[in-house]
Amino acid sequence: MANFKGHALPGSCFLLLGLCWSVMYPLRHCWRRHQPKARQKLPLFFNRIDLIEGALMIFFAFVGIMAEQFVPDGPHAHLYNRETQSWVKLMNWQHSTMYLFFSIAGVVKVFTMSPLPVPLGLDRLALSLAFFIEGLLFYFHVHMRPPLDTHIHSMLFVPVFGGAAITLLEVFMRDNIVLELLRTSMTILQGSWFFQIGFVLYPLNGVQWDLQAHDNIMFITMCFCWHLAVALLIVGINYWMGWCCVQRCSGRGSDIEIMMRKTSSSKKALLEESDEE
Template sequence: MANFKGHALPGSCFLLLGLCWSVMYPLRHCWRRRQPKGRQKLPLFFNRIDLTEGTLIIFLAFVGIMAEQFVPDGPHGHLYLRETKSWVKLMNWQHSTMYFFFGIWGIVKVLRFLFYFHVHMRPPLDTHIHSLLFVAVFGVAASTLLEVFMRDNILLELLRVSLTILQGSWFFQIGFVLYPLNGVQWDLQAHDNTMFVTMCFCWHLAVALLIVGINYWMGWCCVQRCAGKGGDIEIGMRKTSSSQKALLQDSDEE
């Protein structure tokens, strides 16, 4: 909304968040300062605050989008009018887009809370094997982000493919460790099992890179073979045309 209300609404949102953070972050810092070394883990109260904060951000983003779209002079969900061949309230649509990405931030905060409690208070091996999955997930996200700025970069594409394969195979590894098909349960407290699982992660990565490398080589061979056949056909056509020219010249002389 290109008016006072349109600026007061996001201003109120940021003021509310800023005031909440001005209480939460000093409280969190002071609590950590008073804890002995080695016991810096935050209590459940602070994690619930993060969940509440993410939910609040999603709610504020939803209110902002609805306010931009469905005010009396808003676009009401219409972006383009065919009758007049013109855009509808692009200012409101831009503000709605800003609120939308603001809401994505809130969704990420809620998902982070869910991922944290997915392995919270679980045995060490269970926690560790899930934390290794985050490496593959972060790698895929980072390579995808770089591809936005570096289009058609084969190294980034192959890296993303390799990490995607790693992510898929590691899900199977998690299943085999936590829910073995042979019924023999792993010792989830043993440090040796944690070390072995870490080695398995490296082997999974090596196999993923090997698969991508083999597929790249096979693709290169196919392209070279197809290009070679095309070249032979082209050479044959050239020879035929040259022989035809020679015959025509001989016929003219006769």
């Protein structure tokens, strides 16, 4: 959709996905670090989160496809108009194609949580492919447009292709916390930048930007760096909060274990005394 809502929808999806990852991955990593090697198996809680993540990806992708196709000015599943001999709303079709590949990634994610013999790393490969397809579509999305419009869309190539490369590395380097957090930062950056594109091209206050001014291009580039800084800050804060949460829970667990040991030792001493009597 060539309006603010059309950019806010994918922005919201990527933001929610990135924020979910920024909480889940630090918790899982910190939990593993505080467990002995004999208890490295993840609890069922984390597997359920992975399953919910895949289901949410499918749901958001379905909502995105429906929104792109069946809005009042959408193509309504018509790709080509034979009467006018022209394509119908190709921009909406490009966005629908992007959502399609993320829905495939969600389906693969759900399958990896099932008893089916799905190869390890296939979910990361499907997600990497979805990011790559998104970047490929946007590369041919902005030709013959004003300079600022082209520039602000081309800035998406950094988190999109970066996310595709990072996720592809995760196929071979599973559960690498650095790669996971970097992918999370790129996803949050994508989400916030979609909102920024909407605010610039379709301002809510009605004041239009000069799409030809070079100063605006310089400001947008600087603004992109600020978005990246905020994304890294969010990931860092959530990592620290996850570490504190695991520390507190592990501290309580150790206290309970000490109390149980003391209780069992006292019971054993009482039994020994009773035997002697």
